[in-house]
Amino acid sequence: MVSERRLCCAVVGATGVIGREVVSILEERGFPVGRLRLIASGRSAGSTMSFKGELVMVENLATVDFRGVDVVFSAPGASVSREFAPKAVAAGALVIDKSSAFRMDPDVPLIVPEVNPEAAFRHKGIISSPNCTTIPLVMVLWPLHRAFGVKRVVVSTYQAVSGAGKKAVDELLSQIVARFNERPIEVRALPHQIAFNCLPQIDVFREDGYTLEEVKLLEESRKI
Numbered sequence: 524m525v526s527e528r529r530l531c532c533a534v535v536g537a538t539g540v541i542g543r544e545v546v547s548i549l550e551e552r553g554f555p556v557g558r559l560r561l562i563a564s565g566r567s568a569g570s571t572m573s574f575k576g577e578l579v580m581v582e583n584l585a586t587v588d589f590r591g592v593d594v595v596f597s598a599p600g601a602s603v604s605r606e607f608a609p610k611a612v613a614a615g616a617l618v619i620d621k622s623s624a625f626r627m628d629p630d631v632p633l634i635v636p637e638v639n640p641e642a643a644f645r646h647k648g649i650i651s652s653p654n655c656t657t658i659p660l661v662m663v664l665w666p667l668h669r670a671f672g673v674k675r676v677v678v679s680t681y682q683a684v685s686g687a688g689k690k691a692v693d694e695l696l697s698q699i700v701a702r703f704n705e706r707p708i709e710v711r712a713l714p715h716q717i718a719f720n721c722l723p724q725i726d727v728f729r730e731d732g733y734t735l736e737e738v739k740l741l742e743e744s745r746k747i
């Protein structure tokens with residue numbers, strides 16, 4: 524019997540919406556994790572999270588040495604990814620990044636496994652994952668494109684508050700509680716009240732009238 528090599532994995536942004544989901548999927552799917560390192564900012568360093576029934580302490584990214592790490596699942600936000608990922612690659616790790624930092628970099632494959640898995644093998648240390656609306660869109664479009672050739676697509680998306688991260692989810696909860704207790708509603712993470720509401724805008728508006736979210740969808744789907 525061939526024994527499977529177990530990998531040293533790290534999750535950067537482990538305490539966030541995406542990071543927590545990655546940790547739970549690694550566990551759920553029996554990914555061959557030898558050691559798991561959970562990494563976030565100084566704010567949550569020292570706290571613990573559970574993986575396969577054991578508590579793992581969260582490390583501070585600012586002091587992490589990536590030598591010995593095989594795969595980094597990265598979701599700390601674009602500016603942080605841009606800074607730490609090249610260092611992790613130089614230390615020998617493969618970085619799979621969930622932020623927008625490297626998506627349009629011509630040297631970085633932008634992968635949806637159901638559509639272009641083969642492109643992942645051309646990586647130079649970083650593999651990027653698209654925006655959360657691009658992924659289901661291209662999964663639907665790709666077979667249609669192969670069968671008929673897609674010329675034009677009209678897209679409407681209805682997105683969850685969790686797409687804006689844990690701050691937005693916490694804000695939704697606190698606004699609901701405030702509303703039921705007849706207290707004033709505070710707006711910080713999102714541009715307007717989100718409880719009992721729907722915002723027809725994701726990310727900032729550009730000069731051409733598109734939002735950044737819409738532009739990501741256009742550019743990323745073409746690259747994939």
Ligand SMILES: NC(=O)c1ccc[n+]([C@@H]2O[C@H](COP(=O)([O-])OP(=O)(O)OC[C@H]3O[C@@H](n4cnc5c(N)ncnc54)[C@H](OP(=O)(O)O)[C@@H]3O)[C@@H](O)[C@H]2O)c1
Nearest residue numbers: 536538539540541563564567584599600622655686688689
């Ligand atoms: N949420 C989604 O549905 C979704 C979908 C697609 C892509 N993304 C992208 O994935 C990335 C993460 O999104 P998210 O929703 O998971 O965000 P989030 O809930 O706000 O989590 C951010 C994570 O990054 C960590 N972090 C923040 N600043 C850091 C720093 N300076 N150094 C180290 N760690 C830092 C936070 O740690 P602390 O606990 O220490 O603050 C937390 O673990 C973003 O680029 C986002 O655009 C998100």
